[in-house]
Amino acid sequence: MDDSDYLRLLTSQAEQANAFLSNARKWERERWVCQRLLQGLNIAYHTEDFTQASQEPPDVLFGEARFEVFFVLDEGRRLNDEWREELQRRRSAYSLSQLVRREARPKRIPASKLLQRLGPTLHKKAKNYQERDIDLGQLDIVAFSSLKREVLDLNSHFPPPTEYLRQGWRSLSLVGPTFARVLFAQPDAPDFLRNNLGRSIIFDVGISL
Template sequence: MGESSDEDSQTGVDQLRRAVAFFSGASKCEREKWVCRELLRSAGVEFAESEVTSSANEPPDVCFRTARFEVKEILDPGRERHREYKEALVEALANGGVPNEQIGYSPKDITPVGVGELIKAKLAELANHYAPAVRTNLDALLYVNLTEHWLTVGPMPQPQTFAQYGWRSVSAVYGGRHALFFDATTSAPEFLRARVGTVLTEIVEDA
C-alpha cells in the first residue's frame, strides 16, 4: 500500500511539473499546435503530426494544409494558469508530494450559445489588433478553458452572427475534447465549412 501511495504521489507531482512547463511562455508554440490537433481529432480528421506546424511568420500561429489558424485562449476572468500550476506544485512538494484536491466543486452548465457569446466578445477585442484584410485570410481558433463549467447539449448559434468579425472561419476547442464550428466563409478550408453548426467530441478508446 505504501509503495502504491508513493507512486501515486510521484505521478501527481510529475503531472504538475509537466503542466508548469507546458503552460510557460517558452511552450506557446507547442500549446497552439496542441489546440489545433485537438480540433482535428474531435472533428475526426485524419492527419499526420508533421502536417501541424508553427508558422515561420505570424500570423497565422499554426498551419494545417490550407488552414491558417490564429489561436487564442479564453480563460476564467483573472485566471493566471501558469502561476496556478506553479503554486500547486509548490504546495504538493510541501505536502509530501500529494496534490491538493479541489473541494466543494460545483460545475455549472454552459451551452454552445453561451460559448459563442464568450467567443464573440473575444473576437470584438481582437478587432483592435488585426486589420480587416488580415482577418479575412485567417481561421480563428479559440481554446476555451473554464474551470467551473461543463459544456452541455444545446443548439449552436447562427453562423451569420459571427460574420461581422471578419474572420475566414471561427471554431473552438472546449476543454480539450469538444470541437465547435461556428462559421466559415466560402474561402475557408472544406473540412471547416463542412462542419459549421456542429459540436463534435473526440472519442477516447479504452486502453
C-alpha cells in the same frame, strides 16, 4: 502503486503542465489545440504537417488552414499561476490526503453564453489586426474553452455566431475538453472545416488544462 508513488506521479504531471504552459512552448500549445480540433473532425495528420508562420498571425499553418488560436478562461484565472501554485502544493505534500480539497461543481451554461465568452478576445484581435492592415478573411480562428467554474451544456442550442461572422474571419471553431464544433466557415475556408460546419463532435476522452 502505493501513495508515495502516486504522489510522485502527480508531481511529475504538474511539472509537465508548467513546462507546457511556459512561453518557450507557446507554439506547441497552439499546435496542440489545432490537433485537438482535427481529432474531433476525424482529420488525419502527422506532427510534421504543422508549421509555424514566419510572422504572426496566424499561429499555426496546416495545409490551407491558417489557424489563429486563443484560450477562453474564467475571469481572473491565469493558467500559469494556477499550475505553478499546484506544483508547489504537490511538492510540499507528504500524503495524498493533503492534496484533497473541495471544488464547487461547475455550473452548466448554454452554448449561447459560451459564445459570449469569445467576444472580448475576438473584438480585441479584430481591432488590432485591422489597424495593422491584416486581412481577417485569411485567418481561421480556433478558441479553446478551458473553463473551470462553468461547463458547456452539450444539449443546448448553438445560436448563429452572426456577430463574429460580420467581423470578417474566414472561419471560427470552438474546442473544449469534451467537444469540438466549427461555428462558421466562409466559402474559401479549407474543405475539412466547411464539410463539418455546424456539427458538434463529442470526444471519448476529455482533456483540459
